[in-house]
Amino acid sequence: MPSDLFSHRLTQPLLATVAATDTPLVLAGVLLSLVVIYVGSKIGGELCDRINLPPVLGELVAGVVIGVSAFDILVFPSATEDGSGSVIMTLLQLTSNISPESVTSVFEAQSEVISVLAELGVIILLFEIGLESDLKELLRVGPQATVVAVVGVAVPFTLGTAGLILLFHTPVVPAIFAGAALTATSIGITAKVLAEIQQLTSREGQIIIGAAVLDDVLGIIVLAVVASLAREGTVEVGNVVYLIVSAAAFLVGSIWLGRLLIPVFETVVDGLKTRGQLLISALIFAFILAYIANVIQLEAILGSFAAGLVLAESQRRRELEEQILPIADMFVPIFFIAVGARTDVSVLNPFVPENREGLIVASFLLAIAIFGKLVTGLTVFGQPGINRLAIGIGMIPRGEVGLVFAAVGSASGVLSKSLNAAIIVMVIFTTFLAPPFLRLAFTKPTATAEISEESSK
Amino acid sequence: MPSDLFSHRLTQPLLATVAATDTPLVLAGVLLSLVVIYVGSKIGGELCDRINLPPVLGELVAGVVIGVSAFDILVFPSATEDGSGSVIMTLLQLTSNISPESVTSVFEAQSEVISVLAELGVIILLFEIGLESDLKELLRVGPQATVVAVVGVAVPFTLGTAGLILLFHTPVVPAIFAGAALTATSIGITAKVLAEIQQLTSREGQIIIGAAVLDDVLGIIVLAVVASLAREGTVEVGNVVYLIVSAAAFLVGSIWLGRLLIPVFETVVDGLKTRGQLLISALIFAFILAYIANVIQLEAILGSFAAGLVLAESQRRRELEEQILPIADMFVPIFFIAVGARTDVSVLNPFVPENREGLIVASFLLAIAIFGKLVTGLTVFGQPGINRLAIGIGMIPRGEVGLVFAAVGSASGVLSKSLNAAIIVMVIFTTFLAPPFLRLAFTKPTATAEISEESSK
Numbered sequence: 001m002p003s004d005l006f007s008h009r010l011t012q013p014l015l016a017t018v019a020a021t022d023t024p025l026v027l028a029g030v031l032l033s034l035v036v037i038y039v040g041s042k043i044g045g046e047l048c049d050r051i052n053l054p055p056v057l058g059e060l061v062a063g064v065v066i067g068v069s070a071f072d073i074l075v076f077p078s079a080t081e082d083g084s085g086s087v088i089m090t091l092l093q094l095t096s097n098i099s100p101e102s103v104t105s106v107f108e109a110q111s112e113v114i115s116v117l118a119e120l121g122v123i124i125l126l127f128e129i130g131l132e133s134d135l136k137e138l139l140r141v142g143p144q145a146t147v148v149a150v151v152g153v154a155v156p157f158t159l160g161t162a163g164l165i166l167l168f169h170t171p172v173v174p175a176i177f178a179g180a181a182l183t184a185t186s187i188g189i190t191a192k193v194l195a196e197i198q199q200l201t202s203r204e205g206q207i208i209i210g211a212a213v214l215d216d217v218l219g220i221i222v223l224a225v226v227a228s229l230a231r232e233g234t235v236e237v238g239n240v241v242y243l244i245v246s247a248a249a250f251l252v253g254s255i256w257l258g259r260l261l262i263p264v265f266e267t268v269v270d271g272l273k274t275r276g277q278l279l280i281s282a283l284i285f286a287f288i289l290a291y292i293a294n295v296i297q298l299e300a301i302l303g304s305f306a307a308g309l310v311l312a313e314s315q316r317r318r319e320l321e322e323q324i325l326p327i328a329d330m331f332v333p334i335f336f337i338a339v340g341a342r343t344d345v346s347v348l349n350p351f352v353p354e355n356r357e358g359l360i361v362a363s364f365l366l367a368i369a370i371f372g373k374l375v376t377g378l379t380v381f382g383q384p385g386i387n388r389l390a391i392g393i394g395m396i397p398r399g400e401v402g403l404v405f406a407a408v409g410s411a412s413g414v415l416s417k418s419l420n421a422a423i424i425v426m427v428i429f430t431t432f433l434a435p436p437f438l439r440l441a442f443t444k445p446t447a448t449a450e451i452s453e454e455s456s457k
Numbered sequence: 458m459p460s461d462l463f464s465h466r467l468t469q470p471l472l473a474t475v476a477a478t479d480t481p482l483v484l485a486g487v488l489l490s491l492v493v494i495y496v497g498s499k500i501g502g503e504l505c506d507r508i509n510l511p512p513v514l515g516e517l518v519a520g521v522v523i524g525v526s527a528f529d530i531l532v533f534p535s536a537t538e539d540g541s542g543s544v545i546m547t548l549l550q551l552t553s554n555i556s557p558e559s560v561t562s563v564f565e566a567q568s569e570v571i572s573v574l575a576e577l578g579v580i581i582l583l584f585e586i587g588l589e590s591d592l593k594e595l596l597r598v599g600p601q602a603t604v605v606a607v608v609g610v611a612v613p614f615t616l617g618t619a620g621l622i623l624l625f626h627t628p629v630v631p632a633i634f635a636g637a638a639l640t641a642t643s644i645g646i647t648a649k650v651l652a653e654i655q656q657l658t659s660r661e662g663q664i665i666i667g668a669a670v671l672d673d674v675l676g677i678i679v680l681a682v683v684a685s686l687a688r689e690g691t692v693e694v695g696n697v698v699y700l701i702v703s704a705a706a707f708l709v710g711s712i713w714l715g716r717l718l719i720p721v722f723e724t725v726v727d728g729l730k731t732r733g734q735l736l737i738s739a740l741i742f743a744f745i746l747a748y749i750a751n752v753i754q755l756e757a758i759l760g761s762f763a764a765g766l767v768l769a770e771s772q773r774r775r776e777l778e779e780q781i782l783p784i785a786d787m788f789v790p791i792f793f794i795a796v797g798a799r800t801d802v803s804v805l806n807p808f809v810p811e812n813r814e815g816l817i818v819a820s821f822l823l824a825i826a827i828f829g830k831l832v833t834g835l836t837v838f839g840q841p842g843i844n845r846l847a848i849g850i851g852m853i854p855r856g857e858v859g860l861v862f863a864a865v866g867s868a869s870g871v872l873s874k875s876l877n878a879a880i881i882v883m884v885i886f887t888t889f890l891a892p893p894f895l896r897l898a899f900t901k902p903t904a905t906a907e908i909s910e911e912s913s914k
Contacts, residue, residue, distance in 0.1 A: 002469045024751055024757075025755060026569065026573060026753045027573055027576050027751060028579075028748055028752055028757075030573050030749055031748040031751065031757065032748055033742055034740070035744045035745055038737050038740060038741045038744075039741060041737070042729065042731070042734075042737055042738075044742075045731040046729055046730060046731055047626065049730050049731050050730075055731045055732070059699075077805050092752075093753040096751075096752045108481075109566075109569050111565050112483065112569060112570065113570050114575045115482060115568065116484055116487050116570045119484050120487075166599050170800055270641050272499065272503060273503065273506050274502040274512045275512075275556075275786055276501070276504055276505050276786030276787070276790075277781070279783050279786050279787065279789070280495050280498070280499055280787070281499075281788060282494060283491070283787065284492055284495045284496060284499075287488045287491050287492045288492055291485055291488040291492065294481055294485045294488065294553075295482060295485055295549075295552040295553045298479075300484060300485075300488065323782075323783040324783070325781040326733070326736050326779075326781070326783055327783055327784060327787060328738065329732055329733030329737060329780075330733070330737070330740065331786060333737070355745075411741055454672075
């Protein structure tokens with residue numbers, strides 16, 4: 001009977017061996033990346049805080065510094081990057097007996113983990129923002145937000161596309177793509193800045209957030225339409241209708257259904273007796289909505305934002321906010337550092353002759369990107385005394401959404417390197433310029449005092 | 458000039474396309490997995506809590522139920538599993554336009570992410586346990602813990618190896634491997650149970666934790682030695698000496714140095730003004746130590762445990778404990794569910810004739826595993842009135858450490874399927890049996906009252 005206890009020797013699959021030996025290395029790579037991310041985010045955030053700029057800008061700059069543009073400490077896989085240029089992978093090779101064949105697979109696996117953690121970061125950020133928003137206030141500013149969003153999509157798209165075709169003789173399809181890349185505001189960055197200057201629940205803040213949410217939905221529809229146009233040369237009407245209907249149905253439906261289910265949620269949480277009953281129940285709700293939003297071709301962040309909005313109506317809102325705080329502190333910096341690290345600002349260098357063309361196109365796109373959103377502030381109606389400049393500025397940053405456009409356009413082969421670079425430059429500048437100007441547009445002595453008090457706690 | 462804006466069309470690498478289209482699917486898979494994990498952990502935990510068993514046992518059982526043994530909802534890649542048998546992947550295919558070629562890569566990527574999240578879970582669990590431990594008390598029980606650890610490694614290893622060779626005529630190398638798999642106690646499971654019954658800081662709890670930490674170090678040395686023996690037929694003395702020295706130097710060194718650096722840590726945290734200053738600083742410290750422990754061939758959890766022990770001496774301990782709580786609530790269930798989900802209990806089925814042989818060997822290993830740790834309680838000296846039975850039982854669960862042995866043994870080809878199955882059965886039973894008996898051994902009416910009070914908060 002026991003004679004076969006030894007018989008399977010050397011007949012096991014090699015795959016399991018590779019996985020078993022590489023897994024600790026992937027973990028080591030993730031731990032090292034997280035240390036770099038946290039150290040970078042704190043240094044960047046604190047430096048910006050000292051010179052009265054929003055810490056989130058410092059986190060983005062720290063991401064650029066440690067990323068592909070400068071020190072190559074935290075880099076992500078690309079056509080030209082297999083891990084050999086990553087300082088983290090080099091350090092990992094120096095400190096562990098990693099085989100040269102494993103470098104690329106370990107690099108890709110740890111980058112995938114960091115990417116997903118970054119995406120969980122923006123999902124949790126939007127959940128927190130939803131939780132801190134006031135749905136009634138958001139619905140009250142709905143008409144204004146809708147106008148701001150529609151104008152903020154239509155103006156930059158039309159001017160950008162027409163300008164590229166007429167002024168720069170860009171072919172129609174890439175021109176439409178670049179125009180579309182000008183449309184979507186980054187909720188994440190604006191909302192973080194608004195939260196930092198305590199303006200998230202102001203009328204202006206609510207209009208900006210509401211418009212940015214709608215804008216994101218419109219932007220995703222535009223992206224889907226343009227990407228399909230780029231792929232097939234035609235626009236599929238059925239697909240466009242599907243996207244519009246599903247986005248509207250999802251947002252309205254999840255918030256309406258969620259509000260009905262709040263008493264059920266509270267009864268379940270009250271009935272649970274083990275640790276983390278409130279937090280885990282809330283995360284289940286947020287992740288389900290994020291999953292649904294993701295699979296119906298929208299963005300996961302819309303789902304978690306809707307979940308936050310719904311749970312903001314719960315009696316346990318304060319308790320939940322307190323528990324989400326450390327989780328957001330842990331996840332959100334991963335997102336901002338990753339956005340910065342992925343962005344290659346070397347295409348900005350004006351001393352390299354090949355960059356000149358891209359720089360001119362970029363300047364044009366940047367001007368349209370800023371103008372096209374600033375005018376949205378003028379369209380706000382029925383709100384006497386509202387800070388129109390702040391609303392316009394609040395809509396400017398493109399951030400991660402703009403980067404998604406650039407990535408999809410680059411991957412589909414529609415965008416040339418220089419046009420792609422021009423879009424990235426536009427995204428970087430809008431993202432980096434908006435926060436300080438937004439802070440400026442809102443500046444009141446009392447607000448500043450509150451922030452210093454808040455942050456020194 | 459702008460004529461080349463269109464020239465790169467269709468010349469972009471395909472790699473970028475695959476990555477760009479698959480990333481949202483990986484995120485969707487991770488979100489779905491997390492929802493399944495959280496729902497399972499809450500159902501299992503709450504059911505066990507209702508019948509007065511530790512919730513962690515319920516989380517493990519829930520993991521088994523949703524894992525490879527029963528419903529195949531959450532499964533991990535293996536030689537026979539490419540994602541086609543995963544309910545989560547099937548659901549993902551039903552709800553999104555995932556191409557059949559992408560299924561395996563998306564499955565592997567999302568499994569990798571969940572695996573790393575599970576490892577971060579046990580790292581954070583050990584950090585929290587370190588933070589709640591009392592280093593002075595742990596040093597005070599040092600001599601007792603050392604004796605318990607050494608006996609708890611020597612007895613099961615000797616009896617297991619000798620018994621397999623003499624009673625079952627197992628060849629020497631696999632017998633030594635199986636004997637070694639009997640040695641290492643799972644800190645995670647025991648510590649979680651001890652925390653639940655408020656015995657973490659009792660003398661018994663401190664001896665168990667201290668012994669389990671040493672035990673883990675000894676177990677990893679044994680594993681390294683045995684794995685090297687299995688690979689090369691010889692034991693490398695230099696490697697053994699390196700492992701022993703590095704483990705001792707790491708633990709003593711990091712704790713000694715860490716205690717010296719506590720004032721520096723507090724000064725840095727006091728100087729930071731942006732959100733999350735305490736939590737992020739603590740995580741940086743914990744992840745650096747975990748990384749160092751990982752790359753010097755120890756386990757990452759030893760590093761985070763040492764970090765927790767050190768920070769427990771900080772003046773900000775209470776504040777940090779409060780902030781770690783929700784993070785542990787979010788990450789730790791991923792670890793316990795993943796351990797359960799990976800374990801294939803179908804090898805337990807006594808109605809399948811092929812399992813009989815493994816079951817007999819398993820019964821023998823289980824008996825040695827329990828006996829070999831129970832005797833450790835008798836070796837505690839100089840502690841009158843100590844609960845020797847509780848210490849012995851506390852050392853029984855093998856959990857994730859035993860599963861690492863089984864995985865390495867299986868991958869290296871040393872273990873036959875039946876001996877591998879026998880080790881897994883031993884791991885499952887010790888893991889599942891220890892928590893209720895540990896609770897029983899500690900049972901006092903007051904303790905039970907405290908728990909119900911604690912958990913109903």
